[in-house]
Amino acid sequence: MRESVLRIGIVGAGIWGENHGRIYSAMDGCQVTAVCDRNGARASELAAKLGASECFDDYTEMFAQGSIDAVAIVTPDFAHADIAVAAAQAGKHMLIEKPLATTRDDVARMVEAITSAGVRAMVDLHNRWSPPFNTAHQILESGRLGDPYSAYFRLNDTRWVATDMLPWAAKSSILWFLGSHSLDTLRWFFNDEVARVYCTSRKGILASQGVDATDVYLTTLEFARGGIAQMENAWITPNGHPNINDIKFNLIGTKGSIAVDATNHNLIQLYTEEATTVPDVLVQNSVFGRPAGFAFESIRSFADCLISGAEFKVSLEDAANGSLAILAIKESAALRQPVEVRYL
Ligand SMILES: NC(=O)c1ccc[n+]([C@@H]2O[C@H](COP(=O)([O-])OP(=O)(O)OC[C@H]3O[C@@H](n4cnc5c(N)ncnc54)[C@H](O)[C@@H]3O)[C@@H](O)[C@H]2O)c1
Incomplete structure (x- = not known):
């Protein structure tokens, strides 16, 4: 799947997408290589902050052309399904922000797409x-x-x-x-x-x-x-x-x-x-500048599990x-x- 570094693309460069970016960027073995937001200015601003070289305003382009192994889907609650289905079809592993989806049809098509593509998916239910x-x-x-x-x-x-x-x-x-x-x-x-x-x-x-x-x-x-x-x-x-x-x-x-x-x-x-x-x-x-706290641990755990091959929590x-x-x-x-x- 990847050489030595896990390359992550972020879709959704809002409040929480920026947190995802900070966490992956601070981890060994992991790098944010691409950022996508339908607001292109927001995507390029976050890409610059994180040192990501690629930036998109359309996630289908990011999945087709981006140098990424995995994607963090950090769009509003009701806007996860289309992106997750497209990511699965493009063979990308994914962390989806909670909730997985907000309609029965979205839940069903996401499960179907992820399962049939054989990619790995975790949802950020961080209270664990x-x-x-x-x-x-x-x-x-x-x-x-x-x-x-x-x-x-x-x-x-x-x-x-x-x-x-x-x-x-x-x-x-x-x-x-x-x-x-x-x-x-x-x-x-x-x-x-x-x-x-x-x-x-x-x-x-x-x-x-x-x-x-x-x-x-x-x-x-x-x-x-x-x-x-x-x-x-x-x-x-x-x-x-x-x-x-x-x-x-x-x-x-x-x-x-x-x-x-x-x-x-x-x-x-x-x-x-x-x-x-x-x-x-x-x-x-944060502790001495390193993101700390359980809302960040869950995100780190996703990347750790992808790198090590361990099961998601x-x-x-x-x-x-x-x-x-x-x-x-x-x-x-x-x-x-x-x-x-x-x-x-
Ligand atoms: N785990 C946590 O503690 C935690 C905390 C806050 C938010 N969240 C979750 O994170 C997700 C995002 O929340 P937020 O507060 O960052 O929202 P936000 O409104 O700050 O950011 C969402 C971003 O997604 C972009 N976007 C929307 N549709 C898009 C699309 N189709 N393609 C590309 N970009 C698109 C918007 O332009 C916006 O920049 C939500 O699901 C929310 O529940 C989780």
């Missing part, structure tokens, strides 16, 4: 790399909690993410943007598929601020082997909250339980005349089934009735 969650999972695996019985997971964002950070928030939803992590984390802990969901939701706060998106989804999940869980995903945490994400997790097992508060931890607090905040030391920070099936469960949640919220998840 979060130190408190990863440690909790190791404790569960050790048997000290017994079997997972029930769980609760809140994963919320401040309003600013929907109103200011994402220009396309109204075309996605908090369920895709963060609920994809919640669902993946719960599937991972229960080691099981979600069979049935019941969701209620409310809309109004974001709409009143000009963003036509649902404010909050409260979901009950029933797993195939009997586990039950509740998932809270809201885009309406007040902006004065000390942390962009509000993260609370609690799992009860047959022998013990475990609780994670990844938001109001006491690791570090910053007090100024204006506000109290909790500087990020877990998700995306998140499989294509994990991501596909997570997206299909979220589609059932959205359907349940619309119908106000429980819905069975339909897998491929």
